[in-house]
Amino acid sequence: xxxxxxxxxxxxxxxxxxxxxxxxxxxxxxxxxxxxxxxxxxxxxxxxxxxxxxxxxxxxxxxxxxxxxxxxxxxxxxxxxxxxxxxxxxxxxxxxxxxxxxxxxxxxxxxxxxxxxxxxxxxxxxxxxxxxxxxxxxxxxxxxxxxxxxxxxxxxxxxxxxxxxxxxxxxxxxxxxxxxxxxxxxxxxxxxxxxxxxxxxxxxxxxxxxxxxxxxxxxxxxxxxxxxxxxxxxxxxxxxxxxxxxxxxxxxxxxxxxxxxxxxxxxxxxxxxxxxxxxxxxxxxxxxxxxxxxxxxxxxxxxxxxxxxxxxxxxxxxxxxxxxxxxxxxxxxxxxxxxxxxxxx
Numbered sequence: 001x002x003x004x005x006x007x008x009x010x011x012x013x014x015x016x017x018x019x020x021x022x023x024x025x026x027x028x029x030x031x032x033x034x035x036x037x038x039x040x041x042x043x044x045x046x047x048x049x050x051x052x053x054x055x056x057x058x059x060x061x062x063x064x065x066x067x068x069x070x071x072x073x074x075x076x077x078x079x080x081x082x083x084x085x086x087x088x089x090x091x092x093x094x095x096x097x098x099x100x101x102x103x104x105x106x107x108x109x110x111x112x113x114x115x116x117x118x119x120x121x122x123x124x125x126x127x128x129x130x131x132x133x134x135x136x137x138x139x140x141x142x143x144x145x146x147x148x149x150x151x152x153x154x155x156x157x158x159x160x161x162x163x164x165x166x167x168x169x170x171x172x173x174x175x176x177x178x179x180x181x182x183x184x185x186x187x188x189x190x191x192x193x194x195x196x197x198x199x200x201x202x203x204x205x206x207x208x209x210x211x212x213x214x215x216x217x218x219x220x221x222x223x224x225x226x227x228x229x230x231x232x233x234x235x236x237x238x239x240x241x242x243x244x245x246x247x248x249x250x251x252x253x254x255x256x257x258x259x260x261x262x263x264x265x266x267x268x269x270x271x272x273x274x275x276x277x278x279x280x281x282x283x284x285x286x287x288x289x290x291x292x293x294x295x296x297x298x299x300x301x302x303x304x305x306x307x308x309x310x311x312x313x314x315x316x317x318x319x320x321x322x323x324x325x326x327x328x329x330x331x332x333x334x335x336x337x338x339x340x341x342x343x344x345x
Contacts, residue, residue, distance in 0.1 A: 020135075027135045030066045034059060040212045046196070048212065053157045055216030057128075061299040065128035065153050071137050072127060072159040077145035078167035079259055081124055084221045085152055085214045086182040087174040088241035090308045093120035094280040096148060096170065099256045102276060115279060116288060119305045121296045124148045127159070129299035146259070152215045155224030163228075166235055168259060171225040174241035175345040176218055177317035177329050180208045182310065184320075189307045205325055209332060219336035226343050242345045245314050248277050285309065 015023075038050040048056035057065070074080075081096060083089045094115055101114065114123055125131050127149050131138060140147065151158065162169070174182070188198040204213075211217030229236040237258045244251045252273060256262050263273045278284060285291055286309040294305045317326065337343050 023137045024135045026070075026137065027063060027067060030063050031059075034062045034066070037062070041207075048214070051157065051216075053154065054211075054220070055154055055157065056212055057152075057214055058299050060133060061126075061129040061152075064132040064299070065151075065157060067132040067137065068127045069157070069159045071132070072161060073140070074159065074161040074165040074167045075145060075147065076165050076167055078147045078149065078162075078165070080158075080162055080167060080169045081148070081150040082155075082158075082169055082171045082225060083150070083152060084173060084179065084218050086179055086186055088172045088244060089150065089152075090120050090285075091241075091244070091280065091282065092170065092172050092239070093124040093150060094285060095252060095255060095276070096259070097123045098276045098280050099252070099261055100146060100148065100259060102261075102272065113279065115285070117290055119290055119294060119296050119308070120285070121150075121298065121308070124150045126150045126152065126298065128153055130297065133297075133300065154215060154221050155228055166232075169225070169228075169236045170239065170255065170258065171229065171236060172239045172241060172244070173218075173222045173225075173345075175314075175317075176333055177321060177326055178241070178314065179218060180205065180329070181317045181320050183208070183213070185310055186307065190301070190303065193304060193307070201320060205321075209328060219332060222343075223336065223340070226340060240345050242314055249273065252277060282309065 034049055037052065040048050040050060040056055047058070049059055049062050050056050051062055051065070079096065079100070081089070081092060083092070097114060097120065121130070128151060131140075131149065173179075184199070184201055184204045187204065191198055207213050208218070211220070215221060225236065226238060229238040237255065239251060239255070253263060267273060286306075291305040291309060295302045296305055297303070321329075
């Protein structure tokens, strides 16, 4: 099998000197604009830039998101995985890759599955922090359909071509308290990698509640995609980490049907669906060599792949948050989601 959805590896790199200079100029102009944005403390590299739409990110990703807004040209056949950081993105990327490309892999002989040699974030790259980076505007036209991309930006900041093309969006969210704890651990692993002191939970908690964290307020992020899902249910699939954990089989079937690759009766009887779940299972992914020793570049930072795997559980927040912390987050959740029928974890 030839795995064909690797934009970072397979996009043509041959560009003229004039094109290279044009790309650099585009990035420079956007970078100069971003440098004027307000800054807040927080994140793995301490300084976050507040995007004019209200969300925060590290400098390279804000620039990348704005360049993607201008230059990414979506196709109707594209599949866009959207999420707030630490909502189950890695798991869902693996499931998406294994589902969309399962027939190609089944026809191969002796060829390892892409997930056995690549981290899920290398298979489904982030537009803002992996595709549009390093002064490059890649030519994605040569990639065969369906192209798989991911993003953490809020709905209102998506490239206009994504919503205009009616390509399909798969969104996953997570219970806010568990999301916070997962982010806190992830952030501190990145800080350790950068030889920085760990961030106290209390500090991360305050930033989280105030929306001064990666990609802004979790609650606003979820609501943006939830409302679009209600308006366009055939174009936006809305999943929760808790639902996926409780019923992985049923939700994998939903995902496969949504992206146009349903599991046939014969495949189900033959165990293909169960094999896909096993391949993408937390323990299996974590045990793979590529996820033990490899690195993935995201927003200019070479992140150890092992950092993306911790526990993969539900309700771990109870082991970390005080009663008062949990109450405050629950109150914010109730005030934001209270009148949204169907939006539950």
